[in-house]
Amino acid sequence: MLVCYTGGGTLGHILPALSVHEVLKEENGYRCFWIGREDEGERAAVEREGIAFHAIQSGKFRRYASVQNLSDGFRLFAAFFQALSILKKERPDILFSKGGFVSVPPVLAARVLHIPIVTHESDASPGLATKLIAPFASAICLGYESAGATLPQKKIVYSGNPIRTALLQASTFSIRERLSLSSDLPLVFVMGGSQGAMQINALVRENLDALCEKAFVYHQCGKRDFMELKHKNYLAVDMVGDDMACLYRESTLVVSRGGAGALSELAYFGCPSIIVPLSLGSRGDQIANASLLKANTAAVVLESAVDAKNFLEAVTYLLENSEKRSILSQHIKEMAIADSQQIIASVIRSKAII
Numbered sequence: 001m002l003v004c005y006t007g008g009g010t011l012g013h014i015l016p017a018l019s020v021h022e023v024l025k026e027e028n029g030y031r032c033f034w035i036g037r038e039d040e041g042e043r044a045a046v047e048r049e050g051i052a053f054h055a056i057q058s059g060k061f062r063r064y065a066s067v068q069n070l071s072d073g074f075r076l077f078a079a080f081f082q083a084l085s086i087l088k089k090e091r092p093d094i095l096f097s098k099g100g101f102v103s104v105p106p107v108l109a110a111r112v113l114h115i116p117i118v119t120h121e122s123d124a125s126p127g128l129a130t131k132l133i134a135p136f137a138s139a140i141c142l143g144y145e146s147a148g149a150t151l152p153q154k155k156i157v158y159s160g161n162p163i164r165t166a167l168l169q170a171s172t173f174s175i176r177e178r179l180s181l182s183s184d185l186p187l188v189f190v191m192g193g194s195q196g197a198m199q200i201n202a203l204v205r206e207n208l209d210a211l212c213e214k215a216f217v218y219h220q221c222g223k224r225d226f227m228e229l230k231h232k233n234y235l236a237v238d239m240v241g242d243d244m245a246c247l248y249r250e251s252t253l254v255v256s257r258g259g260a261g262a263l264s265e266l267a268y269f270g271c272p273s274i275i276v277p278l279s280l281g282s283r284g285d286q287i288a289n290a291s292l293l294k295a296n297t298a299a300v301v302l303e304s305a306v307d308a309k310n311f312l313e314a315v316t317y318l319l320e321n322s323e324k325r326s327i328l329s330q331h332i333k334e335m336a337i338a339d340s341q342q343i344i345a346s347v348i349r350s351k352a353i354i
């Protein structure tokens with residue numbers, strides 16, 4: 001089976017597909033390639049897995065009037081023909097779209113060539129790319145059931161969001177030991193998602209003295225807003241690599257954005273969490289994701305416009321209240337779907353024309 005993966009824009013549109021690849025690569029005769037946008041980090045994430053990466057032009061679908069819509073329109077047009085040429089040459093048995101605006105032209109090209117299409121939406125509400133792709137897909141896998149309300153019902157498979165194998169494997173080391181933390185010092189892991197979160201970074205930096213009095217703060221800032229501040233009980237990193245599973249397992253409390261992938265990982269590990277969803281400059285997907293957690297008392301969700309004082313109060317309250325933390329942990333764990341990548345892999349297998 002030759003699978004063409006497509007997706008990009010942020011790592012949230014790449015890592016879940018790589019988790020599905022990890023399942024399928026165990027099968028005899030499986031081969032694959034990727035169509036994505038020219039972005040160093042995205043290309044590296046895919047090629048690291050030994051997958052051939054074909055870059056195409058990528059334009060953005062905006063819901064508002066902008067002069068960029070014109071140039072991006074041309075880019076999308078070019079991207080369609082680039083994808084058509086790649087797909088004609090490679091002739092995959094199936095195309096799996098992980099969404100993001102770059103995935104739409106390859107989907108249209110696959111449709112023209114009668115290549116079956118499976119797509120996956122991570123968020124609690126469908127993005128524009130998923131809405132555009134849905135009519136052409138044989139199956140639409142969803143991270144959250146709520147995303148399916150306006151999509152063609154017969155195509156929907158409720159799969160949950162894939163978790164990468166590296167996170168599922170047992171730890172070979174302890175982050176607490178490596179940081180030489182005493183067992184009674186709480187560990188707070190702050191995660192801004194694959195791009196970092198400037199708002200959360202500011203909330204942490206404004207409260208640094210008070211936070212580091214109470215706990216060790218492991219702060220993932222993202223590449224764009226990284227600051228290497230020297231402070232007792234504090235470590236700032238741009239991105240977390242292999243430490244991710246240990247941080248989820250060993251943290252007393254996690255502060256996170258409301259990205260769907262991150263929330264699924266918090267659910268898998270049962271992390272007591274504070275979620276600060278992104279609102280500005282987004283379609284509100286993180287607010288919808290976080291609302292589901294809030295409705296299930298599975299996390300403390302702060303208003304997008306939270307200030308430094310309220311943020312500190314929320315962190316302090318949870319650090320001092322182990323009973324509340326264990327309720328959150330239990331409830332978020334109930335929302336986890338551990339075999340999501342297997343479910344999606346079997347949908348891909350069943351829809352491929354081999």
Ligand SMILES: CC(=O)N[C@H]1[C@@H](OP(=O)(O)OP(=O)(O)OC[C@H]2O[C@@H](n3ccc(=O)[nH]c3=O)[C@H](O)[C@@H]2O)O[C@H](CO)[C@@H](O)[C@@H]1O
Nearest residue numbers: 010011012015122193194195220239240259260261262286
């Ligand atoms: C700004 C933006 O548009 N964010 C969107 C993006 O989030 P984003 O790209 O952050 O994606 P997710 O929250 O879904 O997943 C983040 C992934 O990155 C990994 N990770 C993160 C930080 C790090 O240092 N190292 C690392 O490996 C996490 O383990 C996780 O697997 O896609 C999500 C899924 O469609 C959406 O819900 C978010 O709204």
